[in-house]
Amino acid sequence: MKHKNVGLIKIVFLKTLPVMAGYLVLGMGFGILLEDKGYGALWAFAMSVTMYAGSMQYVAVDLLASGASLISAAIMTVMVNARHLFYGISMIDRYKGAGRKKPYLMFALTDETYSLICSEKVPEGVNPHLFYFLISLFDQCYWITGATLGAVAGSLIQFSTAGVDFAMTALFVSIFTEQWLTSRQHTPALIGVLATLGCLLLFGADRFLIPAMLVILTALCTLRPKIERNAAKLAEEDAHAKEAGYE
Numbered sequence: 005m006k007h008k009n010v011g012l013i014k015i016v017f018l019k020t021l022p023v024m025a026g027y028l029v030l031g032m033g034f035g036i037l038l039e040d041k042g043y044g045a046l047w048a049f050a051m052s053v054t055m056y057a058g059s060m061q062y063v064a065v066d067l068l069a070s071g072a073s074l075i076s077a078a079i080m081t082v083m084v085n086a087r088h089l090f091y092g093i094s095m096i097d098r099y100k101g102a103g104r105k106k107p108y109l110m111f112a113l114t115d116e117t118y119s120l121i122c123s124e125k126v127p128e129g130v131n132p133h134l135f136y137f138l139i140s141l142f143d144q145c146y147w148i149t150g151a152t153l154g155a156v157a158g159s160l161i162q163f164s165t166a167g168v169d170f171a172m173t174a175l176f177v178s179i180f181t182e183q184w185l186t187s188r189q190h191t192p193a194l195i196g197v198l199a200t201l202g203c204l205l206l207f208g209a210d211r212f213l214i215p216a217m218l219v220i221l222t223a224l225c226t227l228r229p230k231i232e233r234n235a236a237k238l239a240e241e242d243a244h245a246k247e248a249g250y251e
Contacts (some may be wrong), residue, residue: 012130013016016138019124023116024146026178028058032157033147036063041069041159045195048155052148058114060084061151085102091118102133109133112140114147123186188238 026221035048043065060081089231091113099109099123113121117140124139126132184193203216224231 020142027146028150031147032154035151035154037065037159039155041065045152045155048151052151087217090217098152105133105137112144117143189235196220
């Protein structure tokens with residue numbers, strides 16, 4: 005059993021390496037910005053443990069610095085993280101029966117963790133909920149480490165923080181590109197891009213997020229049978245091609 009657990013930890017670590025690379029850099033960016041506003045490593049650590057909201061933590065830096073009210077902070081949090089409502093809906097079946105792990109799985113569902121859990125196959129003989137739990141835990145540990153180190157570095161080294169907050173955007177683009185290149189099923193990605201651009205043009209940069217999510221959810225639910233049929237067809241073609249390659 006001990007060797008099995010060690011093997012699972014190794015598998016999870018290898019699968020989360022891309023997130024580690026991104027989260028250490030992004031977390032450090034957050035920690036540096038937070039330190040620049042007068043909040044130290046303890047703040048970075050505590051926020052990453054209890055809040056753990058990626059892009060919202062970046063926004064929270066300015067909220068803290070400007071002395072924003074709790075109501076303003078709550079509204080901003082809902083606006084920035086509204087997409088997690090839709091993430092949660094899509095994970096209902098996957099997290100069913102998770103037991104005591106479920107609250108943490110819900111709490112730790114970031115964009116990158118969601119992407120990994122949806123795309124990675126659970127190793128044979130492994131409890132799916134344990135697999136998802138470890139992915140979520142590893143990813144948060146990466147973020148906590150990066151944020152704390154960033155705050156420490158910001159207190160020791162003085163440099164301009166201009167452009168540091170763009171790191172989050174860069175990570176999202178990298179994840180999208182990687183998923184596009186590794187999957188032949190591009191319909192969901194195209195729906196997301198077109199819906200987002202359309203809502204951005206219609207509602208503006210400050211109000212497009214929730215309408216875009218509603219449009220994406222509606223489109224995916226409507227086209228789900230067709231998407232699943234196409235995915236099954238592509239999987240069958242890949243299986244045939246693999247068999248042909250071994251012959």
